[in-house]
Amino acid sequence: MIETASHPSVTRAHVLAALADVADPEIPAISIVDLGVVHAVIVKDGGVRIELLPTFVGCPALEMIESTVRDRLSEFGRPVEVDFVRTVPWTSERITPAGRAALRRSGFAPPAEPADVRCPYCASARVAMDSAFGPTQCRSLFYCRDCRQPFEAFKPV
Amino acid sequence: MTTTAASVRVSLDAATRAGLDALLLSMADDEFVIGFSDSEWTGIAPMLEEDVAMSSLALDEIGHARALYELLAELRGDGNDADSIAFDRQPAGYRHCRLVDGGRGDWAMTIARRYLYDTADAARLEAVAQSSWAPLAELVAKLRREEKYHVMHVSTWLERLALGGDEARTRLLAAFAKLAPDAATVFAPLPGESVLVAGGVLATPLSEAEARWRASITPDMVRLKMPMPPPAVAPERGRLDHSDDFRWLWTEFTTVRRLDPEATW
Numbered sequence: 001m002i003e004t005a006s007h008p009s010v011t012r013a014h015v016l017a018a019l020a021d022v023a024d025p026e027i028p029a030i031s032i033v034d035l036g037v038v039h040a041v042i043v044k045d046g047g048v049r050i051e052l053l054p055t056f057v058g059c060p061a062l063e064m065i066e067s068t069v070r071d072r073l074s075e076f077g078r079p080v081e082v083d084f085v086r087t088v089p090w091t092s093e094r095i096t097p098a099g100r101a102a103l104r105r106s107g108f109a110p111p112a113e114p115a116d117v118r119c120p121y122c123a124s125a126r127v128a129m130d131s132a133f134g135p136t137q138c139r140s141l142f143y144c145r146d147c148r149q150p151f152e153a154f155k156p157v
Numbered sequence: 158m159t160t161t162a163a164s165v166r167v168s169l170d171a172a173t174r175a176g177l178d179a180l181l182l183s184m185a186d187d188e189f190v191i192g193f194s195d196s197e198w199t200g201i202a203p204m205l206e207e208d209v210a211m212s213s214l215a216l217d218e219i220g221h222a223r224a225l226y227e228l229l230a231e232l233r234g235d236g237n238d239a240d241s242i243a244f245d246r247q248p249a250g251y252r253h254c255r256l257v258d259g260g261r262g263d264w265a266m267t268i269a270r271r272y273l274y275d276t277a278d279a280a281r282l283e284a285v286a287q288s289s290w291a292p293l294a295e296l297v298a299k300l301r302r303e304e305k306y307h308v309m310h311v312s313t314w315l316e317r318l319a320l321g322g323d324e325a326r327t328r329l330l331a332a333f334a335k336l337a338p339d340a341a342t343v344f345a346p347l348p349g350e351s352v353l354v355a356g357g358v359l360a361t362p363l364s365e366a367e368a369r370w371r372a373s374i375t376p377d378m379v380r381l382k383m384p385m386p387p388p389a390v391a392p393e394r395g396r397l398d399h400s401d402d403f404r405w406l407w408t409e410f411t412t413v414r415r416l417d418p419e420a421t422w
Contacts, residue, residue: 057299058220086224086292089299132310133210137217137303141206157302 010076015041015048018075022068025061026136029106032065036094039085047079053090056137056157092156109142109153117153119144129153169232169290173356176349177232177290179252180359182242183347183396184281185225186253189243190403191274192218193410197261214271214307221300228292244414248407252396254342255389259335260402265318265328269336271311273386277343279308280370281363289357312377319381330383337386341367345395 019038020031032038032052040051050069054062066082073080092111095103100110104120112118114129124146131141132155139152169177196215202208226239237245256274261267282301288294318329344367353359371385378385389395413420 056217056220056303057224057296058217058303060216060220086299087295089295089302091302131206131210132306133206133213135209135213137213137220155306 010043010048010078012041012043014076015043015050015073018072019050019069022065022072024055025064026059026138027103027108029108030095030099030102032069034096034099034102036090036096036099037065039088047081048073048076049081049083051083051085053088053094054084054086055090059137090157092154095154103154107151108139109151111154111156113156114140117142119147119149120151121149122147172349172352173358174232176347176353177293177358178229179347179349180285180353181225181229181232181293182252183254184285185222185229185242186251186396187257187274187278187343188218188225189222190251190253190406191257191270192216192222193406194257194261195267195271198267203264210310211267214310217303217307221303224296224300228296231292240414244411245418248399248404251399251403251407253403254345254396255339255398256336256342258339258398258400258403260400260405262332263328265325266332266336268311268314268318269329269332271307272315273336273340274343275304275307275311276374277340277367277370279304280366280373281343283369284359284361284363284366287360293358315377316381319383333383333386337384338390339395340386341389342392342395343367344370345389345392347396 016033016038019041020033022032023030024032024035024037027035035055037052037055038050039053040049042049042051050073052065052069062084066084069082070080095110103110107120109117109120117127117129118125119127119142122144124144126145127142128145129140129142130150134141134152138157139154141150142153143150192215195211195218198211199208199215202211222243223239226242229242230237230239256270256277259266259270262270279301282297282304286294286297286301288297315329318325320326344363346363347353350359350363354362375385377383
């Protein structure tokens with residue numbers, strides 16, 4: 001990550017704090033920062049440049065994330081540039097520990113190989129995958145045989 | 158939304174660019190057409206979970222097509238964007254393979270087509286993943302991580318239908334009889350392919366990818382007592398001839414574009 005704070009009133013920390021309010025509309029439980037989507041924040045020459053990593057190639061939420069980031073950063077009154085970077089792949093390992101905990105609290109199993117998925121409600125390992133494809137591209141459907149709760153698990157990619 | 162380094166066209170000679178154009182168009186059109194065919198199951202798939210899954214698969218494929226069309230648009234640099242490439246051609250201008258050209262068919266047909274296509278696509282992507290052309294190698298690295306779920310999902314369904322009793326197996330065998338002769342058209346030779354192989358843009362000729370694909374599906378075919386797909390008939394026309402089913406699908410997926418070319422989502 002490159003960091004250049006040339007304008008005294010807008011720092012990289014300010015920008016990151018603002019981005020912590022922005023969520024992927026399909027994963028409202030965690031911010032795009034905890035999701036690992038923010039690749040670089042560059043504050044330079046009075047402008048702000050954000051580089052984001054698309055999660056899934058065909059994710060229909062990308063444009064919405066882009067415009068939400070733009071809206072959220074407009075309050076700084078600086079030119080904002082938002083780009084998606086393809087040269088670095090997003091992987092589910094980029095989700096932060098705080099992000100994984102927040103997913104669990106919202107009833108989603110964080111990304112893990114199917115054998116390592118635990119029920120987000122009761123932590124049981126007695127779970128079964130019902131379908132590799134859930135309501136969004138990034139999730140699978142699981143069922144917990146202990147607490148008898150269906151839940152969604154993020155796919156490891 | 159710009160996504161790739163601006164240097165997409167740097168240091169490519171005309172023959173390599175022409176070969177890449179054909180490769181990207183064939184891959185994108187395959188994903189686009191199978192994606193649109195499968196999206197026809199949205200709302201009417203045999204069970205709710207599968208309705209969701211097939212819609213998600215279709216979305217993946219159309220998203221992959223879009224990323225490939227975007228790369229192609231940058232390669233061409235003629236001012237036409239991904240939407241223009243996707244929607245502004247006449248049906249005869251599409252270069253998808255014969256395997257994905259027929260209509261949606263019944264559920265067995267859809268599963269057979271997806272199985273044959275996803276396993277073949279995986280072998281093709283393997284050859285492209287090691288491309289010396291970085292923008293393509295980078296994109297394909299991402300596509301492969303998503304496509305592995307397609308193979309996983311459809312393999313489960315193939316087994317379910319193959320071992321699932323008389324009607325399921327009869328329908329699956331009928332679907333294979335219709336589709337398997339065209340399965341290898343995924344690997345139909347491309348114009349300029351030899352230039353791509355010589356330059357390392359394609360790590361191996363598509364015919365070698367086909368051999369790897371055959372080896373990869375042999376265990377499934379043996380275990381499920383399914384016939385191995387035969388070699389493609391007239392492979393040189395494998396991406397040129399389109400059916401009335403495709404022309405109907407084309408009228409569907411270009412409807413909005415033809416009504417209002419300036420429409421935005």
